[in-house]
Amino acid sequence: MKSLFFTCLFSISVVLTTSAQDEVISFLASGVEDAQTFTQDYMSPSTDALINGLTSNWYNSGQVKNTLGFEISIIGNASLTTSDQKSFNLNTADYSNISFKNGQSSQMVATVLGENDPDVTMLINGTNGNLEFDLPQGLASEGIDFVPSAFIQASVGLPLHTEVKFRFLPEVNEEDIRSSLYGLGLQHEFTKWIPFLKELPLAISGFVGYTNFKGQANLTDVSPFVINYDDQLLDVEVNSWHVAAIASTKWKTFNFYSSLGFISGDATTALKGTYEFNDASQDIIDLGQFKDPFEVTSSVDSMKALIGAKLKLGFFRINAEYSFQQFNTASLAINFGIK
Template identity: 30%
Template sequence: MKKIYLLIMIALVSFNAMAQEDVVDFLKAGAHDANVLAKPYLKPFGEMLGKGMNNGWYNSAKPHKLFGFDLTVTASLIQAPSSAATFDIAKYEDNLQEFELKNPNNSISPTVSGDMENLPVLTDKATGLSEITMPNGTGMDFLPIPMVTAGVGLPMGFELKGRFIPEIDIEDAGKVGLWGLGVQKDIKDYIPGVKHIPILNVSALVAYTHFSSEIDIEDGGPDGKLEISAGGLSTRLIVGANLPVVAFYAGMGYGKSNSDFNLLGTYNVGDDIPVVLKDPIKLGYSTSSFDANVGMRIRLGVIALHADYTLGEYSAITAGFGLSFR
């Protein structure tokens, strides 16, 4: 399992590191303006992270039989829409207290998932002598999220699903932890006519995943760190057909996610005059939408391979393998 921990950390640490550097850069604008500017900048990362928590919960519309179980490793690639690559500072300028656009005609700035050459410049309102160049993005409009999920069949057509990674500290990369719990229920027998179709399966799923990470930041003193957490609630109606080797499935339902970024510590951002900021940035994001996915699973004895595609504003491709019995 340690290798899975490493995969999850590697997948997220590149974005975490970029977020760390650029969030600290925003502090030059002061705590209030830094929060105003950092929120749209980090929005794609926050929403991709939250959305990613909802994937990989199932690869069949049929729950396990009593005491049947599976252990599945998946990887989801969450794609941000093209509209999330930039944001218009002019829409937030009225909320800025200390700074304003130096050139109102150059107000389009990249988000963390975008990439631009002609970056907007902000100047302080009081004197016009201090300038801040907006940070560039990573140019990565996707986020890979590995996951390990286990399931066990219970009486009355229920299947209990779970995810758990105890909080671990991987060298200097930071800390990461994850847990999740879900229930899938066979509802085929409650639908007139459907229960008499042998290969057709219908089930309902509700599941929740919580992720947390922490990265130490030297600029923030002994308590300096960037805390990132995310949670995703997923409900699905799943319909599928199970053939001897191949199974097809499709799911549709409501999903909700949230993510939070907290920059903690004490930061001295003044040049000529010291300016000390304590725990300066706290950002929160939330999304909710109806999503749908379609996929296929191939069983080779106890080995199962699967892949599916999730449609939505933040689309995703998920693929994985595992051991499955009954």
């Protein structure tokens, strides 16, 4: 799968996986509405999983840092997928101009997280014949059952028992893919204000954080049906929010932490640029030219509970956590800093 390593390393959702781009564009031959309907069902699980992943590993303790104390973290997340998120029912009655080559009117097909085994072939019915193409595969075809995300985070202690956090992924370019990420979070420790709680080996705080991810994939020269234009691309933007109450132990070296909260977010996936079918395709479907054909959206609203553990060895720390949410997420971070 083209650019898969880059996708995992730099926190690009599988919505940008280039193996699917040919087939998504091919759906345009059936009309914009058909292409939009398919893309909504095919792509949404991956952006929903990315929203879930981007809410992970914001914190690793209920304690906030002392004023000007800091921590630098390298964070990696894996949002785990389940069987019901890997497929959807494609019913040709919901489309204007497509049919299954095998003659069925509906069947379960892969989302971007799944796999079609065997391949599923579609026909786009034109006035002078048919166009034929296979539905796109997903991550499961590569033996991958998670959606990755990764970024760098910096945390700084402020006065009044508060800590501010910044997470980011500088804009990076690899072959035909571009991505960037930033986020801002705020944590406040309540136990510092309550005298009898200050003496207990327990810290309680509140947190709110926001993350934004943007990605683009160049679609030029990926479909045999269309003429190449320099502006053809798949554009993705993801926003996520996380609000939580956090509790942790306050031991010297090894600690546990947990939280209960809420996550929400939205994602927009847009097919942008100029699309015009080549002469061979126009003889069959004669659809003319499309400009910025469509965009699809998805959203997430979910409770989130997590458990985690943190080991601190002087300047070096490591923590791992597991979140229970719409897409359960495992996360690991390596941290460097002072309290």
